[in-house]
Amino acid sequence: MSIDLVKGNAVIGQSGGPTAVINESLVGVIEGLRRAGAGNPGSPIKKILGMRHGVTGLVNGDLYDLTDYPHDRLQLLAQTPSAGLGSTRDKPDAAYCERILEACKEQGIRYFFYIGGNDSSDTCRIVNEMANETDYELRCFHIPKTVDNDLMINDHTPGFPSAARFVAKACMADFLDNISLPGIKINVVMGRHAGFLTAASALARRDDRLDFQGGTTDGPQLIYLPEVPFDTDRFVQDVAKVYDEKKRCHIAVSEGISDKDGNPIGAMLIKNAQTDDHGNVQLSGSGALGDALSDLLKEKLTPTGGKAPRVRADTFGYVQRCFPDQSIVDQKEARGVGRYAARLATSGDLDGSVAIIRTSPIGEGQPYAAQYKRIELRDVAAKTKHMPAEFIEGHNNVSQKFLDYCRPLVGDLPLYERI
Numbered sequence: 001m002s003i004d005l006v007k008g009n010a011v012i013g014q015s016g017g018p019t020a021v022i023n024e025s026l027v028g029v030i031e032g033l034r035r036a037g038a039g040n041p042g043s044p045i046k047k048i049l050g051m052r053h054g055v056t057g058l059v060n061g062d063l064y065d066l067t068d069y070p071h072d073r074l075q076l077l078a079q080t081p082s083a084g085l086g087s088t089r090d091k092p093d094a095a096y097c098e099r100i101l102e103a104c105k106e107q108g109i110r111y112f113f114y115i116g117g118n119d120s121s122d123t124c125r126i127v128n129e130m131a132n133e134t135d136y137e138l139r140c141f142h143i144p145k146t147v148d149n150d151l152m153i154n155d156h157t158p159g160f161p162s163a164a165r166f167v168a169k170a171c172m173a174d175f176l177d178n179i180s181l182p183g184i185k186i187n188v189v190m191g192r193h194a195g196f197l198t199a200a201s202a203l204a205r206r207d208d209r210l211d212f213q214g215g216t217t218d219g220p221q222l223i224y225l226p227e228v229p230f231d232t233d234r235f236v237q238d239v240a241k242v243y244d245e246k247k248r249c250h251i252a253v254s255e256g257i258s259d260k261d262g263n264p265i266g267a268m269l270i271k272n273a274q275t276d277d278h279g280n281v282q283l284s285g286s287g288a289l290g291d292a293l294s295d296l297l298k299e300k301l302t303p304t305g306g307k308a309p310r311v312r313a314d315t316f317g318y319v320q321r322c323f324p325d326q327s328i329v330d331q332k333e334a335r336g337v338g339r340y341a342a343r344l345a346t347s348g349d350l351d352g353s354v355a356i357i358r359t360s361p362i363g364e365g366q367p368y369a370a371q372y373k374r375i376e377l378r379d380v381a382a383k384t385k386h387m388p389a390e391f392i393e394g395h396n397n398v399s400q401k402f403l404d405y406c407r408p409l410v411g412d413l414p415l416y417e418r419i
Contacts, residue, residue, distance in 0.1 A: 005044040005346065006137045008110030012066070013051035013058065014083040015090075015116030015123070017147065017318075019159030020326045021334035025115045025143050026050075026085065027078040028338020030066055033111075036346035039067040045111060045346075054088035054114075055123060059099045063107065078335065081322035091119050097126040104131075104138055111139050111345050115338070117146035117157075121353050122381035128351045141341040142353035142377060145334075147321050149196035152383045153375050155358035156196075158334035161327035161409035163190075163320045164200035167252075168410055170316065171204035175219040175250050176416065182248035183310030184239060184297055187220070188290045190320055192256035195225030195387045197320065199398045200406055201252035203413060219250025222396045226256035227387045229395075230265050235293075236300045238396055243301070243309065255289060255315075265289070269296065287315040327411050333370065340372040353380045362401060368408035 012029050014022055030048055038045035052062040064085065077084050092100060100123070104112060112127065114120050121142040131138035144151050147163035167189055178185045189198040205218040221242045224230055242249040257265045269292035290313025302308040337354045344352060352374040360369040391402035 004348070006110045006139075007044045007046070008108045009047040009049055010038060010045050010111035010113065010345075011049045011051060011058065011063070011104070011107070011109045012085070012113045013054045013115065014085050014087050014145075015054040015114060015120040016087060016145065017117075017321050018081070018083040018087055019145060019147055020081040020162035020322050020324065021158050021330045022115060022145050023080050023082070023084045024078045024331055024334035025145060025158060025338035027074050028335040028340075029113050029115075029143070029342050030069070030074060030338075031335075032339040032342025033346065036342065046108070049107070049109070050085045053086035054090065054116075055092060055096070055100050056088045056090055057086070058103045058107075059096075061103070061107075079326075079331075081324050081326075092123050092126065094126065097123065097130055100127050101130050101134070101136070101138070105136060110137060111141075113141050113143060113338075113341055113345070115143040115145050117144075117148070118151060118380060118382050118384060120145075121151075121377055124351070124353070125377040125381040128377060137350070139345045139349070140351045140377070141345055141349075142380065143337050143341050144354060144356070144380075147197060148191055148194050150194035150385045151355075152380045152385050153357075154355045154380075154385070155370060156356060156409055158330060158337060158356075159321070160196060161330035161411075162323070162325070163197055164203070164406060165325060165327045165330075165410045165413075166320050166323040167197055167200045167316065168203035168413060169325070171201040171220055171250075171252060172206075172413065172416075174314070175204055178219060178248055178250050179418075181310075182246075183312060184243060184249045184251070184294075185219075186251045186253060186290050186293055186311070186313040188253050188255055188287070188313065188315040190316065191226060191254040193226055193384050193386065195227050195254050195256075196406075198223060198225055198252050198254040199387065199391065199402055200410065202398045202403060203406060203410060206415070220252040221246075221249060222251045223398055224251070224253045224257050224396055225387060225392065225398075226254045226258060227392060229260040230257040231259065232265070232269075232296060234395070236297065239297055240301055253289070253293065266292070269293070287313065290315050327409060329368070329409050329411065337372060344374055349374060351377060353377050355380070362405045364400075364404050366404070
């Protein structure tokens, strides 16, 4: 470790929704700091501290000493879904960030690592700028994490591949259920502003049974993303077309679908909807959107004097985030971004966010490769990435390029036989 490094403690926190691999990143930081000598006699970094429930624990002085945490337990922790240190939904403003900085000064913290999404990167940015303004050397590094896959510059974010793997396998199993007892089935998937996770449902389609046009017969036949305006009349027509042909229909819908004017469909269809602290209609913790779409289909597709079609809906909700079936790529990269952040901090860099950059071309059969890169905090902080147009096909489908993009991240999926 360079003797020019500022002397003090390091602190690590986890923020936002937990994931199946967020602890890989935590362990990656600890490993990286230990390899640089942290905690050893003569090392500039004296202790490695963990924030209990993110910056909430930091400002309250609720810290866990990870300096000598046993290696074997660290390896088991890395494989454990959820945020091992606990997480927080706090969105610090300037006043809150001043308290964070004061807590860093009180605890002798000079190395600040925060694992999370775009709000977490914004916290890093604000705290870093305040530290610079007061001439307090604080090395602030944001480590990417979000199942929504919506961080700028990143090809993808740790947490997304494992959540996408869950969505693909859940939709695969759900489709097999749907063909056993035909009906209309709706699955509501996380993603308020970005449709990557919902789009991953297309990986459930298998190539073992093709129709005469060369397309898969498997569901979901219809996929609705927040990037494409949702029209309720067109939705009913789409479902009716598939249902009339197959006597069944399998659908994946993003929780964040909106109309052409940007109005969330959930807010329009859900009666007496609850809102969160930011005024957003609560979607992930409720099955209300699926129920509302089900009711709409039953109303519109019931013939006069006839029987309503069988329509069911499930909201995947929080189970998507921490399901214990991690993608191998996700595990490796989540550990890697943590190690890389530690390396940046102990090599002289003062701040930044870590991004995953794909270095291989996107295409069927192409070998996958990626690298880590330091990017500016301002380039990712409080910004949202959306599904690019090249990943979307029409108003209710995804493109082959998206499938080629997503498949190597998710890993091998099971094959099943159909009669």
